[in-house]
Amino acid sequence: MSTYDAIIVGAGFGGMGAAIQLNRLGYDNLLILERESDLGGTWHVNHYPGLAVDIPSATYSYSFEPNPGWSRLFAPGRELKRYAEHVADKYRLRRYMRFGTEVTGAVWDADRAQWTVSRRDGDPVTAKYLLTATGFLSQPRKPDIDGIDTFAGKVIHTTDWDDGYDLSGKRVAVIGTGATAVQLIPELAKVAAEMTVYQRTPIWVSPKPDLAVPPALRRAFAAVPLTQRIARWAGSAVLELMMVTGVLHYKQLPAANRLGERWCRAHLRRQIRDPELRRKLTPSYSFGCKRPTFSNDYYPTFTRDHVHLETTPIARIDATGIVTSDGGRRDIDVLVLATGFDLWEANFPAIEIIGRDGRDLGKWWRENRFQAYEGVTVPRFPNFISLNSPYSYSGLSYFTTIETQMRHMDRLFTAMRARGATEFEVTQHANDEFLGRMREKIGDSIFALGQCSAANSYYFNPHGEATLLRPSSTANAHREAGRFPLEDYSFAGKG
Structure with missing residues (x-):
């Protein structure tokens, strides 16, 4: 041994x-x-x-x-x-x-x-x-939904993505709206013929300053490491304000939490004009109870004609589609599980x-x-x-x-x-x-x-x-x- x-x-x-x-x-x-x-x-x-x-x-x-x-x-x-x-x-x-x-x-x-x-x-x-x-x-967590194992189409969990499978022209259902789904859903909407997102819990989303790092700045980071340490400190300070101050020290500084929530609500208002859709995408829990995330294209995806947001609970899944608790049914070709982890x-x-x-x-x-x-x-x-x-x-x-x-x-x-x-x-x-x-x-x-x-x-x-x-x-x-x-x-x- x-x-x-x-x-x-x-x-x-x-x-x-x-x-x-x-x-x-x-x-x-x-x-x-x-x-x-x-x-x-x-x-x-x-x-x-x-x-x-x-x-x-x-x-x-x-x-x-x-x-x-x-x-x-x-x-x-x-x-x-x-x-x-x-x-x-x-x-x-x-x-x-x-x-x-x-x-x-x-x-x-x-x-x-x-x-x-x-x-x-x-x-x-x-x-x-x-x-x-x-x-x-x-x-990885597989959702406990009646009949999920009977679905005859393609099932993909985000942790086991099939890079060789072409979703172009497919009817896609996505279960889950956590941080992974926020990244994935806009990409799937680009190729799917029709996509339905089944949401149990909305997520707080703030603007994403996702800029390309210019080559000159990358060279500066490599030549003068202090410049990157400053960038690291600045990024860490923002995260500390959002998570530690606004969430963990809520009693002492509730204003920091309210600032984070208002920032996300303003982002949602700017991107979603339909009040009913905006209501569905607005969390009913306090900012920070669940890990928030960043995105510029998640909300606009739901304004596209071929993308649907479903908030009625799923009753069951059968061989060809998903049935919600109100009796609604949607036939699909692909079931994507963005259901996170156990x-x-x-x-x-x-x-x-x-x-x-x-x-x-x-x-x-x-x-x-x-x-x-x-x-x-x-x-x-x-x-x-x-x-x-x-x-x-x-x-x-x-x-x-x-x-x-x-x-x-x-x-x-x-x-x-x-x-x-x-x-x-x-x-x-x-x-x-x-x-x-x-x-x-x-x-x-x-x-x-x-x-x-x-x-x-x-x-x-x-x-x-x-x-x-x-x-x-x-x-x-x-x-x-x-x-x-x-x-x-x-x-x-x-x-």
Whole structure:
């Protein structure tokens, strides 16, 4: 049985960041297991028409590895995939990666003080440390609609897009109006003969300043990195105002939230003149209860003659079409599922993880509360780092979260080795104190004080608690990652 210093599950940006940090700490005997055929996580899996990053590109990269070559302010998905490949090559991470390897579970072996990781097609492997970087949005959700499996036409989920299938002249139905659909729907409308969008929950959409980045500016970014750092700071400041101030600090600064909502409402009014259509596209929940997005062409798509917005609930799907609860029927050729991901049921955690004394992480989270100290570690799970945990997501750029967790790892592993130890485990007291602090802070947010019941937001877990986002500023999260009390951990073993 092969043994490693650390096993990382997932070869997306989170997993690569963890590997880079472990290398910095002196660990080189690593194994990165990835179920997909290549690296890049969501930017490898997703390649639907219109795919692009939904925040300014300058903020969507490692701060220590900026990319001066983004072609647009909101870079298309293929550029994110190339950036992932660049990072893997520059930091020599491919040597650790094993693709097409599905991890089925991991068990802590207290006698040997190591993790045993099981693979669906392969022998188990062991490591001193286990890091899960499976991403927040990695388990596609298929809608639970009566008869969906009886549809005889073409079915495409956005996470498994069929690039070889021609939708030209087809009657297309799209289920879902989240951030993915906002990007996809305008592109499908260009080729479909007829398209019907089935909307359960509208989404807040703001203008998208999606400008091409002039070659001269790209050269300036490459020649003078400070210029790109300034652009990154500016983009981050806007996101911080929208998400952290307006959403998480709603009690203290409700005006910031109202500003975001009014900005989106004005955008909708400018683009949709029909009051009835505008009413259907206007969310009934508070701004920020669900992740907002940017688009200039989403709303105008619904004004085209061959595009229809259907807000009546779907009753069933049969071999040739969709029937709504009012008896309406529409025959279709293609069913597109833009229904997002199963975040809480299938992704927290994405694999079975058994810690000390047989504690099952998924079962424990569901029977108690979803919780993780600083969004990174969990009591009774020694030598375990969870990179997609409750209260870990900080800000709107995933890289903010990744680098905060890398900083936490640096302080934790450095302290462990300074003590001559090889094992770490967060104490129950520290975990409980952190959970209490987060629950108190979330009480100031839009999630507690706003109207979120109609949002159907993945921010909320099955208990109805908003435990995905960390209710603090990104600066605070980064600062605490480098200053948390070392006594919050117990250390054991001998190096």
